[in-house]
Structure formats: structure tokens, C-alpha cells
Amino acid sequence: MEFKRHVLAEEKAKPTAEELQKNLISLIDLSLVLKQAHWNVVGKNFRAVHLQLDEILVTTRQGTDDVAERMVMLGFSPDGRSETVAKKTPLSSYATGFVGIDNTIQAIADALATSIGELRKSIETLDDLDLISQDILIAISSELEKHLWMVQAQEE
Template sequence: MTEFKRQVLPDGKNAKVVETLQTRLVDLIDLSLQLKQAHWCVVGHNFRAVHLQLDEIIDDVRMGSDEVAERISTLGIAPDGRASTVAETSSLAKMEADFVSASHTVTIVADHLQTTINGLRESIELLGDLDPISEDLLIGITGGLEKHLWMVQSQEE
């Protein structure tokens, strides 16, 4: 195992920061995967608009998960984005593996975004005193996801 000689944070803070970042990483990876599932399986009225919108959200979520994983690495710990870890520890409900109407897809996506945002906000609160750099990173990701939530839930009937 590689150990970095220089730590960005003291050991006591580092472990807490990495733990909460790892939790957020798992949720972001799961969100991107489940949104792709929704993207492939959306059908019905407004199919194309929802289909394309999901790709936009997925791009932002994937970028956010990469930033979180790289922050964990910066703190000297290997991030864990393996499928088994994501499946075992994600906070998100499982998405259906079937075709879903665009209107129902919008509701499911909004719910998944809300769950992810709630977790991010919890971590932001925790990180305030521990690591303002990680806190700022999550604030940026959350802001983008909240905008996507607004745009998605604005379509609910």
C-alpha cells in the first residue's frame, strides 16, 4: 500500500472527511448509473426531452463523482467506486429495470436527485469545521444538482 509522506489534513480530521466523501461518492456513482437506466428506458409523451435531459444530468453527476474521488485520493486514501461497494452502500432506492413513462421517470429522477442532495447537504454541514476545501467542492456539486432538480420537478404533472 502506498502512503503519502505529506498529509493535507491531520489524521483525526482526515478519516472523518474521507468517510463522508466516500459516502457521497457511492451515491453519485449510483445516481449516474440509475439515471442512465432511466435514460435507456424512458418512453411515451415527452420521451425525447426527458431522454436528452437525463444525459445532461448524467454528465454533471459523473463529473462530480470524479471530483469527489480525486479529493479522496488527494487526502491520501484510495476511493472505492467498485460496483459491489456501490450496490452494498448506496442511499438511493433501486430503479425499475423496465420501460417507464416519461412522467413517472421525471418523478423517480426528482426523488433520486433529492436523496442525493440531502446527503450532500448533510456532508456539507459536517465538513464545515473539518475541511473547507472538501466542503466547497460539495457545495459546488450540490448547487448544480439543485438546479437540475428544479428543472426536472418543474415537469411533474
């Protein structure tokens, strides 16, 4: 399918979609890491961390949807397939089995920082390509940065 009316010039649309795709992959994997951590966190303050992980997940999933829908608006098909995410994610693999609170907090803080780093690189790149896509990534980054602050404030 091809849209007849484009909201962005062709020479800017493709590189914009490429930046969005990179972040889509990062955010999808971040949501998977968050759910894995949510299911497997153990230790003191379990309940608080368990619930906090789901709060971050809501933000992440909304961001994923916003990025994918922006790609579609630009006329590009988002690729969120598991094989694509597994091959191209910038995030480190999450531990298997039960994970203690301290290690969970460290791993989630690292995953958030990686995803935020990807967002920030694309925010800079999009400055010359598409300010609306840039604004979407800024909004996502802002929320994730707040979550990062709250997660890493728990590190010992």
C-alpha cells in the same frame, strides 16, 4: 502507498474521507440510475427527457470524479466498486423495463433529492473538518439542485 506530505491533519482527514466516500457511492448510483432511465424512458416528450437525463449525467459523473480525486488527495483510496455501491447506496432501486415519462420524472426527482440530501448532510459535517472538501460538495450540490428544479418542474 502512503503520501509523505498531507494537506489535512490526520485527525480530520479520515472523517473527511468517510463523508466523501458516502457521497461517492450516492453519486455513482445516481449516475447508474440516470443512464437506466435514459435508456428506458418512453412517452410524450421522450426526446427532451432523454437528452435532459444525459445532461444531468454529465454533472453527476464530474462530481463523482471530483469527490474521488479529493479522497486521493487526502491519502485515501476511493471505493467505487459495484458491490460497494450496491450494498451502501441510499438511493431506491430503479424500475426495470420501459418507464413512462411521468414515472421517470418522479423517480429521477426522488433520486436527485436523496443524493442532494446526502451532500447537504456532509456539507454540514465538513464545516469543522475540511472547507475545501466542503466546497467541492457545495459545488456539486448546487448543480444537482438546479437539475432537480428543472426535473420536478415537469411533474404534473
